[in-house]
Amino acid sequence: MNTAIETTNLTRDFGKFRAVNELNLRVESGRFYGFLGPNGAGKTTTLRILATLLPPTSGTACVAGFDVAREPQQVRTRIGYVAQSGGSYRESTGREELAIQGRLFGMSKADSQVRAAEILTALELVDAADRTCGTYSGGMRRRLNIGIGMVHRPALLFLDEPTTGLDPQARARLWEEIRKLRDTGTTVFLTTHYLEEADALCDRLAIIDHGRIVAEGSPDELKREIAGDVLTIGVNGECEKVVELLAKQPFVREAGLEDGLVRLYVDRGEEAVPAVLRLLDAQGLAPLTMDLHRPSLDDVFLKKTGRSLRESAA
Amino acid sequence: MRATRDTWLIYQRSLTLSLRNPVWVIMGILQPVLYLLLFGPLLTNIAQMPGFPPGGAFNVFVPGILVMTALFGAAFVGFGLCDEMREGVVERMLVTPTSRVAMLMGRSLRDVTLLLAQALILVGLAIPFGLEINLGGMAVAFAMLALIGLMMSPVSYVLALVLKSEDSLAPVVNGLTLPLLLLSGVMLPMSLAPDWLQTVAKFNPLYHAVAAIRALFNANYGDGEIVVGLVVLVVLAVATIALGARTFSRAAA
Numbered sequence: 351m352n353t354a355i356e357t358t359n360l361t362r363d364f365g366k367f368r369a370v371n372e373l374n375l376r377v378e379s380g381r382f383y384g385f386l387g388p389n390g391a392g393k394t395t396t397l398r399i400l401a402t403l404l405p406p407t408s409g410t411a412c413v414a415g416f417d418v419a420r421e422p423q424q425v426r427t428r429i430g431y432v433a434q435s436g437g438s439y440r441e442s443t444g445r446e447e448l449a450i451q452g453r454l455f456g457m458s459k460a461d462s463q464v465r466a467a468e469i470l471t472a473l474e475l476v477d478a479a480d481r482t483c484g485t486y487s488g489g490m491r492r493r494l495n496i497g498i499g500m501v502h503r504p505a506l507l508f509l510d511e512p513t514t515g516l517d518p519q520a521r522a523r524l525w526e527e528i529r530k531l532r533d534t535g536t537t538v539f540l541t542t543h544y545l546e547e548a549d550a551l552c553d554r555l556a557i558i559d560h561g562r563i564v565a566e567g568s569p570d571e572l573k574r575e576i577a578g579d580v581l582t583i584g585v586n587g588e589c590e591k592v593v594e595l596l597a598k599q600p601f602v603r604e605a606g607l608e609d610g611l612v613r614l615y616v617d618r619g620e621e622a623v624p625a626v627l628r629l630l631d632a633q634g635l636a637p638l639t640m641d642l643h644r645p646s647l648d649d650v651f652l653k654k655t656g657r658s659l660r661e662s663a664a
Numbered sequence: 665m666r667a668t669r670d671t672w673l674i675y676q677r678s679l680t681l682s683l684r685n686p687v688w689v690i691m692g693i694l695q696p697v698l699y700l701l702l703f704g705p706l707l708t709n710i711a712q713m714p715g716f717p718p719g720g721a722f723n724v725f726v727p728g729i730l731v732m733t734a735l736f737g738a739a740f741v742g743f744g745l746c747d748e749m750r751e752g753v754v755e756r757m758l759v760t761p762t763s764r765v766a767m768l769m770g771r772s773l774r775d776v777t778l779l780l781a782q783a784l785i786l787v788g789l790a791i792p793f794g795l796e797i798n799l800g801g802m803a804v805a806f807a808m809l810a811l812i813g814l815m816m817s818p819v820s821y822v823l824a825l826v827l828k829s830e831d832s833l834a835p836v837v838n839g840l841t842l843p844l845l846l847l848s849g850v851m852l853p854m855s856l857a858p859d860w861l862q863t864v865a866k867f868n869p870l871y872h873a874v875a876a877i878r879a880l881f882n883a884n885y886g887d888g889e890i891v892v893g894l895v896v897l898v899v900l901a902v903a904t905i906a907l908g909a910r911t912f913s914r915a916a917a
Contacts, residue, residue, distance in 0.1 A: 401759050402758075402759060403755065403758060403759060423761050426759055426760055426761045427761050429759070431755075431756070431759040432756075433752045433755045433756060434752075435750065435751065435752030435755065436751055436752040436756075437751070437752040437753060437755070437756030438751070438752075438753070439681070439748060439751050439753045440751060441681050441684055441685055442677075442681065446677075446680075450673065450677050451756075451760070453673050454670065454673060454757065454760045454761070454762045455760060455761065456761075495752075498756065499756075
């Protein structure tokens with residue numbers, strides 16, 4: 351099986367609202383594939399269709415070699431799914447949750463206990479194994495939830511916003527855990543609205559907005575689409591005027607206003623900075639802030655959708 | 665068979681969780697116990713009035729209290745499911761090959777187990793007040809209580825799956841249980857009611873359940889209400905279980 355996920359014109363409507371719009375997606379086995387987009391872009395809806403939780407309105411989706419609408423049971427035995435809402439019950443212990451999950455996938459009682467112990471060890475949750483999940487820290491609970499999704503050794507794991515709401519330390523720890531799945535050859539399909547997360551974990555990305563894929567490729571490929579550097583300038587009022595002024599300059603590829611900051615895409619940042627300073631000075635304007643950086647996925651998102659991901663996510 | 669095995673797994677898990685935090689179980693029995701202790705004795709005098717059905721006051725009153733316990737014990741189980749849904753437990757299990765019927769039946773059978781245990785305690789408590797026991801009749805009566813549980817708990821789960829939150833579930837369940845309770849003759853026998861009210865009550869399945877269980881507690885095995893009650897409950901339980909299983913299998917959508 352070389353293709354883990356393939357969709358053809360996948361569409362899902364909720365009443366008049368089209369959440370997923372003729373999505374064509376192909377994820378090869380063994381990839382860490384990221385679905386990046388703001389809240390409400392259709393990420394979770396797509397994930398829920400792929401995980402057999404939601405039937406598509408039209409189009410098809412093939413997951414682990416089976417059609418999600420026609421053979422959901424075949425799909426379910428082959429995938430792991432970790433929802434944003436979690437999955438572990440606060441009154442159950444970690445060990446119980448892992449064991450019952452194994453049993454529901456057809457394991458014997460003894461096998462499910464062995465597998466639970468294995469996962470608890472791998473996730474360093476042995477000490478907490480017999481405590482109820484309600485007593486876990488946020489990071490521990492997420493680790494357990496991923497463990498629950500991995501009990502039956504699925505070839506394909508879906509993670510819906512795996513680190514949303516975690517503090518940076520817990521997030522880094524969870525990333526480490528997710529990266530380990532690479533060694534097992536597991537295909538991981540995750541949604542996120544964190545650019546850093548997509549950048550850190552995924553070897554391929556689709557940027558999704560309004561139910562459509564607006565860009566697809568490796569993080570580096572996507573960033574390379576934006577040649578040169580990004581220069582953002584904070585000015586005291588008269589932003590429009592500054593944009594107008596700078597947009598005319600030959601060294602500026604593109605100029606725009608974003609979050610109250612003037613944003614320039616330039617070929618060579620180190621030459622642009624003094625040039626911009628001179629131009630502003632001539633107009634009697636002084637920049638409040640100036641920031642020069644290499645393009646990030648946020649810049650890619652902004653360029654493709656005309657909006658900042660951070661702004662859209664808020 | 666997958667459905668049987670999965671039902672057993674979900675049943676064990678649900679029962680373990682209910683017993684670990686038995687606040688609902690205790691609350692569920694507290695109210696009927698109070699009725700038994702603080703309301704039951706009132707009936708001892710009323711039982712002499714014309715129109716009161718034959719049998720001692722407690723042999724008339726306890727069947728009503730048991731039906732009430734079964735009704736409330738099963739009608740509010742959806743709250744627990746809302747809680748599980750919020751924590752993602754239901755969704756997580758829907759993405760496993762677990763039988764959808766088992767997701768319902770494992771929980772409903774847990775509900776039945778708990779309400780039968782509550783009923784047993786209530787019967788035990790009522791004996792010192794003068795409840796007369798006949799084992800054969802009581803066995804059938806308990807089977808009917810189980811059927812009430814199997815009829816009501818899927819309704820509660822369906823409402824929970826559709827409404828998705830306790831806040832929306834509470835008024836609906838209250839609005840459903842109150843008329844069922846008032847029109848069942850639980851507190852006072854419907855034979856004391858005016859004709860029109862008795863006619864309306866006949867459309868309430870619980871009215872027939874109460875009448876049947878009273879007959880069973882009084883060893884009136886020839887009473888036609890026993891067969892009527894059993895048939896009504898079996899038919900409705902099958903219907904609500906079918907509806908519940910269907911709702912679970914589409915819960916994802």
